[in-house]
Amino acid sequence: MIGSLRRTLKAAATAPGLAVVLLSLGLPALFLTSVQAAAQPRAAQTTSSADQVLTWTADDSMTAYKSTPDTATAGPATIVFENSTATGNTSFMTHTLTFDVSTPGYNHDVTVNIIASPIDGTGGRHEAQVNLTPGKYRFFCAIPGHGQMVGELVVTDGGGTDTTPPQVSAQVAGDQDEDGNYVGSATVTVSADDTESGVDTVEYSLDNGAFTAYSAPVSVNQVGAHTVRYRATDKAGNASEAGSLTFTVVAPQGEDTTPPQVSVAFTGNQDWAWNYVGSAKATISANDTESGVDKVEYSLDGQPFAVYAQPLTVAQPGTHTVTYRATDKAGNTSAVGTATFRLVKAASDAECPKPGKGNCKDK
Structure with missing residues (x-):
């Protein structure tokens, strides 16, 4: 590849402008291809026997992949990333398919980082074998200036379609008097579990207010009777029925409850x-x-x-x-x-x- 480029540049010695163009196109691609080869010596050329094949393609755009999969099933899968003249890349632009391993809210157990160019050793088509787990993966192009090339892959349980909503419950804790009232304050903890696609969101409502995202135990210190409703939704979109519990908060003995x-x-x-x-x-x-x-x-x-x-x-x-x-x-x-x-x-x-x-x- 490098020898071919040198011969082309020598032939273009009388056309300096052409040489500059060839260098600007060829050298970055060669550099990135060598980085890829070092990171993945043979994986790009491995043919997989996995039943599930997920394909990404890229072209001349720096703002979006040409095509991406949206969903997949948990388990083994073959990832194919093609950035070639066949997929519309006519400028020999290099792209990557990189899986995010740090942003909260996504799965981080797949470390794919494929670099592809129409002029690399495989013509821009690469494969990698992965094992997907239920949840969401974030992928992007890591080439500087290509930051808008980003997307999500939603993976569902490989055991079949999840149609069962999560199990959700709530409990109240705090100091209680002899009548069961909570003295001074009460803390409500909501728990949810889903053994198929997994829990996506948990929400609660206090005293008929709007449902809001639950992220930590809720402290209630207003004296009086209270009702907490709660619900959960899994990653397949199944929502549980809303549960509810009631309790009463009373003022501690000796506390000032009399206005001036x-x-x-x-x-x-x-x-x-x-x-x-x-x-x-x-x-x-x-x-x-x-x-x-x-x-x-x-x-x-x-x-x-x-x-x-x-x-x-x-x-x-x-x-x-x-x-x-x-x-x-x-x-x-x-x-x-x-x-x-x-x-x-x-x-x-x-x-x-x-x-x-x-x-x-x-x-």
Whole structure:
């Protein structure tokens, strides 16, 4: 091969541009072919007696294989990778068929790494013997710049078509009181098993919420009754019926479950009809004898709740409503309180010739 290339280049000595083109096409392919030969001395030329033959082909594209298998059956198989002029490779481009052995979620027990070029020793057609196991394999082309040439091979159990859903169960653990309630918190563990194609996904739902992927035991610490539903799907697509369990979480004895006490008081000058004159000040007070007050919030005239830090002064004439609430350090929030008052504009001296007239009560 190298001698032939040298003779061609010598013949093209008067055409330097042709020599450059030949070098750019021939040398990378020769290098990759030598790497392949070192890694797989005779495997590429071995003819297999395996009943299952899986064929990949490649052409001039750097973004996709020309053809790939999608599914296979677990057990022995012959992998054929052809990257030749017969499969449409007219540019003598080198490709690989490489099985992923590191990405999570895939089988890593097949270490195929075939390098093929139309000008290698076998014309770009290679074979390898493998033993596939149920699950998914990821394959790709390892040549730089060919990263989009990637795909998946789904392998099902060689014993036959899996039509049986997984077995799935759940159990609750935690400290329990004499009535069987879980004190403080409960931990739910879901288990699934499938002896044919294998478990693909496990899901759970808490208190009629949407199903979500289960990856670790679920801790439930909200006081009250709870229901957990659970299900599993195998790699053949069979889904189990949803199972369910119920349990109750209660607060530990001595734990604060009582919300704070909260109130509001108003100060300011008032007229004979008890309207506040000029301005009014609202002071909110909260008390919690167990875990203590964490925060106090208020809302004026339907505005969003804001953190209360100091007395609130109101100077806009009209009717006003203050709503308020408090939360303690154990997370208990009081019911919302409401207070309404009316504010009128202060009268000038000309409007109050005599004290006690109109809104001049305090003049």
